[in-house]
Amino acid sequence: MAASEADYPSRAGRSGGAVASVSLPVATAIVIADMIGVGVFTSLGFQVKDIPSGFSILMLWAVGGLVSVCGALSYAELGAMFPRSSGEYNFLTRAFHPAIGFMAGWVSATVGFAAPVALAAMAFGEYGRAVLPNAPPMLLAVGAIWLVTLVQLGGIRQSSRFQLLSTVLKLGLIVAFLIAGYTIAAPQPVRFMPASADLGYMTSAAFATGLVFVMYAFSGWNAATYIIGELRAPEKTLPRALLLGTVMVLVLYIALNAVFLRAAPMDALAGQLQVASIAGGHIFGETGGRFVAAMICIGLVPSIAAMMWIGPRVLMTMGEDIPALSVFARRLPNGAPAYAVLFQLTVATLMLFTESFEAVLDLVQFSLLSCSFLTVLGLFKLRIAQPDLARPYRAWGYPVTPLIFLSVTAFMMYYLITTRPLQSGLGAGAMASGLLIYWFAHARSRRIAATAVSGSD
Incomplete structure (x- = not known):
């Protein structure tokens, strides 16, 4: 049964003590920064091995972007209805049950954000070595996380300025790379117009598998939902930030992959991880690799900043509801x-030193996909069970757009179960542990309350 307003009076509004000062440009910057990591700079090499068609490759990224837009439309409706920070924790609590919300919050608050932060920081250290050869990668990685944490502890206004400026710089470097790529003197003879062979490529197993990894590159489109309580006029700002940020990233991803294909031969890209560096070498010559490494390094800073901002808000909101937290x-x-920021800093730093974050990331992927699936499913439940709830924003294209998102997410979950059964099983176990912890804490709270009542008698 869905939680009612009477059950959770504190959930009617924003998070306690929230400062509604985050503007639309900053919220959009958070979405963009959280989405654009290293995925778009590394995925193409594995796609062109089985899909040697420029048009089909761009369609692969276009499909991934459109599915992400469908997810953003669904989350926008839920966020406008329930303007409280913490993303899935808030939505699943309202749509289904506090236990389901706690399960999602448990995964996010413990490793759901800390593992990607550690991964981005390690990538920062590795790419930073190409710019500063004598700098230890681990020192650069730890320094990036701690620097961004100091910014976050400086408050929402300082975080907003840093996020906006660093994201604008990130976008400026990407646009400069795109301009250089499109003005290259000797482009490759790649075809971006459809041909008869493309239908076969786009209906192949390789296209479906490629879509899974493209969707990972698009993850982060829901970033602004974790700070709804800090947004100005969230019923308007949230839908605009989610859609504007996702569409901008969609355009940039298609443009970047077109430049990679235009700059470097497919044979040189096939099977390679550093496709951006290879393309940069063809565009800029010997300095290309260093320029691309610097571009990715600078671009990773706002990504880390976004995750260090939004991740702790899950734990913060859970702390408002659960006395033990x-x-x-x-x-x-x-x-x-x-305290929430420092907790995430501690977990991310420990992961860096244990170098276990990639394994953890594999484990939580199934959990995170499951939570997103349940969240969009909750949109349908609320439309049917509570049609009279105030909906300041309604998902465009309902029910088709959320159904598209659910279908693709279900396929990704099936892919993980069949190709990584152990990791998926452990991810499901992490979700189950969240449910057990919730019921244990709930039962303990009831016993304490009953003891207090009997003592007063």
Whole structure:
């Protein structure tokens, strides 16, 4: 049964103590920064091995972007209805049950954000070595996380300025790379117009498999839902930020892959991880690899910043609802949830030193996909069970757009179960552990309340 307003009076509004100061440009910057990581700079080499067609490759990225837009439309409706920070924790609590919300929050608050932060930081260290050959990658990785954490502890206004400026710089470098790529003197004879062979490529197993990894590159389109309580006029700002950010990334991803294909021969790209560096070498010559490494390094900083901003908000909101976690709900006068930020910093740093974050990331992928699937499924449940709820924004294209997202997400979950059964099983186990912890904590709270009542008698 869905949670009612009477059951959760504190959930009617924003997170306690939230400062509604985040503007549309900053919220959009968070979405863009969280989405554009290293995925788009590394995926193409494995796609062209089985799909040697420029048109089919671009269609692969276009399909991934359109599915992400469908997800953003669904989340926008839920976020406008329930303007409270924490993403799936909030939505699943309202649509299904607090236990389901806790399960999603448990995964996100423990490793769901810390593992991607560690992965991005390690990538920062590796690419940074190409720019600063004598700098230890681990030192660069740790330094990036700690620097961004200091920014987050400086408060929402400082975080907003840093996020906006760093994301604008990131976009500026990508646009400069695109311009250079499109003005290259000797482009490759790649075909971007459809041909008869493309239908076969686009209905192949390789296209379906490629879509799974493309969707990973698009992950982060829901980033602004984790800070809804800090948005100005969230019923308007959230839908615009999610859609604008996702569409901008969709355009950039298609343009980047077109440049990679235009700059370097497919044979040189096939099976290679560093496709951006290979393309950069053809565009800029000997300095190409260093320029691309610097571009990716600078671009990873706003990505880390976005995750270090939005991740702690899950734990913060859980702390507002669960007495045992109340310390994480405490905010500094500047609005920063200091304990929640420091908790995520600690987990991410430990992962860096244990170098276990890639394994953890494999484990949580199934859990994160499951939570997204349940969230969009919750949109249908709320439309049917509570049609009279105020909906400041309604998902465009309902029910088709959320059904598209559910279908592709279900396929990705099936792919993970069949290709990585152990990791998927452990991910499901992590979700189950969240449910067990919820019921244990809930039962303990009831016993304490019953003891207090009997003692007063």
